[in-house]
Amino acid sequence: MRTTVLITLLLPATSLAHFGLNYPPWRGESLTPTNTTISQWAYPCANVQSNGTRTPWPLTGGSVEVDLHHPWTYMFINLGFGPVVTNFNVSLNPGGALVNETGNGTLCYNHVALPGPATLGLTVTDGMLATLQVVTVGQTGSALYNCADIIFTSNATLLSSDQCTNSTGVSAQAVSTATNSTGSGSSATASGSSSSSTSSSGAGVLSRPSGTFLTVAAGLLGLIAYL
Numbered sequence: 157m158r159t160t161v162l163i164t165l166l167l168p169a170t171s172l173a174h175f176g177l178n179y180p181p182w183r184g185e186s187l188t189p190t191n192t193t194i195s196q197w198a199y200p201c202a203n204v205q206s207n208g209t210r211t212p213w214p215l216t217g218g219s220v221e222v223d224l225h226h227p228w229t230y231m232f233i234n235l236g237f238g239p240v241v242t243n244f245n246v247s248l249n250p251g252g253a254l255v256n257e258t259g260n261g262t263l264c265y266n267h268v269a270l271p272g273p274a275t276l277g278l279t280v281t282d283g284m285l286a287t288l289q290v291v292t293v294g295q296t297g298s299a300l301y302n303c304a305d306i307i308f309t310s311n312a313t314l315l316s317s318d319q320c321t322n323s324t325g326v327s328a329q330a331v332s333t334a335t336n337s338t339g340s341g342s343s344a345t346a347s348g349s350s351s352s353s354t355s356s357s358g359a360g361v362l363s364r365p366s367g368t369f370l371t372v373a374a375g376l377l378g379l380i381a382y383l
């Protein structure tokens with residue numbers, strides 16, 4: 157039974173490309189073919205350990221840039237607090253939505269906002285340590301991981317507009333569920349901003365996915381983590 161699940165998940169996985177975390181810079185090269193210990197399939201951080209270097213990140217959140225190579229992928233930006241993070245339990249997805257990215261190249265969010273203290277259960281202060289985890293998930297549920305170590309710093313800055321760009325043809329949309337469909341069950345649809353829309357109005361058009369969709373997504377990630 158477990159073998160069947162493994163085969164189902166891993167076979168399509170081998171045909172997928174991988175992704176890079178450009179900013180904050182990842183812990184280290186996770187696309188290396190020479191070190192077989194390192195694998196982007198490995199939860200939570202591709203088996204790449206922290207090397208002690210941390211990128212200063214603003215107290216209210218900062219820039220995130222990824223380099224993607226698939227026709228499309230779901231993407232999660234997570235955060236965990238502390239010097240050695242094992243629980244990436246803070247979701248930083250823009251608009252709180254499940255994100256569906258389309259296209260090959262860089263996707264950059266100038267300001268990925270942190271939730272408030274009530275949601276975090278703590279107040280972010282100068283010098284706090286944390287680790288960002290970016291997860292991409294393909295249609296089969298196979299997930300890839302990369303991590304970046306950060307230090308919250310009051311005078312840290314966002315990337316400038318020439319450092320933070322979306323490649324031509326790269327965009328991301330919020331996935332929402334149609335809870336009102338006439339058929340049996342709900343179907344997923346995409347809505348939201350494209351790379352050409354203005355960032356100031358971006359959050360407004362993002363809608364939250366239903367709990368069910370997130371539960372399914374979280375379940376898949378949990379299963380993958382377990383395997």
Ligand SMILES: *[C@@H]1O[C@H](CO)[C@@H](O)[C@H](O)[C@H]1NC(C)=O
Pocket residue numbers: 181182183184185207208209210211304305
């Ligand atoms: C150490 O980590 C930093 C990011 O925190 C990264 O930019 C750098 O490439 C890493 N060094 C090595 C040798 O992998």
Ligand SMILES: *[C@@H]1O[C@H](CO)[C@@H](O)[C@H](O)[C@H]1NC(C)=O
Pocket residue numbers: 191192193194203204205
């Ligand atoms: C391969 O990566 C692992 C995990 O980062 C590291 O402990 C190990 O030293 C690396 N091996 C080589 C040969 O670089």
Ligand SMILES: *[C@@H]1O[C@H](CO)[C@@H](O)[C@H](O)[C@H]1NC(C)=O
Pocket residue numbers: 173225226227260261
């Ligand atoms: C993505 O773009 C890079 C550089 O522009 C190119 O080398 C690569 O073949 C492209 N990959 C896919 C899957 O289109």
Ligand SMILES: *[C@@H]1O[C@H](CO)[C@@H](O)[C@H](O)[C@H]1NC(C)=O
Pocket residue numbers: 243245246275276277
């Ligand atoms: C996240 O996990 C940490 C460590 O397990 C815990 O202390 C913290 O309360 C959790 N935060 C949230 C928002 O669930």
Ligand SMILES: *[C@@H]1O[C@H](CO)[C@@H](O)[C@H](O)[C@H]1NC(C)=O
Pocket residue numbers: 311312313
């Ligand atoms: C932030 O402040 C520290 C110490 O006051 C200084 O060393 C550092 O260069 C400053 N960084 C920026 C981005 O201004």
Ligand SMILES: *[C@@H]1O[C@H](CO)[C@@H](O)[C@H](O)[C@H]1NC(C)=O
Pocket residue numbers: 250263264265266320321322326327328329349350351352355358
């Ligand atoms: C890149 O695209 C995403 C979604 O399509 C958007 O939210 C973001 O603001 C864009 N980045 C830049 C630098 O325009």
Ligand SMILES: *[C@@H]1O[C@H](CO)[C@@H](O)[C@H](O)[C@H]1NC(C)=O
Pocket residue numbers: 334336337
């Ligand atoms: C829900 O169903 C009603 C009746 O079929 C329809 O008028 C309405 O537009 C639907 N709402 C959504 C969000 O699909």
Ligand SMILES: *[C@@H]1O[C@H](CO)[C@@H](O)[C@H](O)[C@H]1NC(C)=O
Pocket residue numbers: 227228256257258331344345346
């Ligand atoms: C995600 O984006 C891809 C490519 O644009 C599209 O084919 C797919 O239907 C989207 N998935 C959802 C659930 O919107």
Ligand SMILES: [Cu+2]
Pocket residue numbers: 172173174175300
């Ligand atoms: Cu891949």
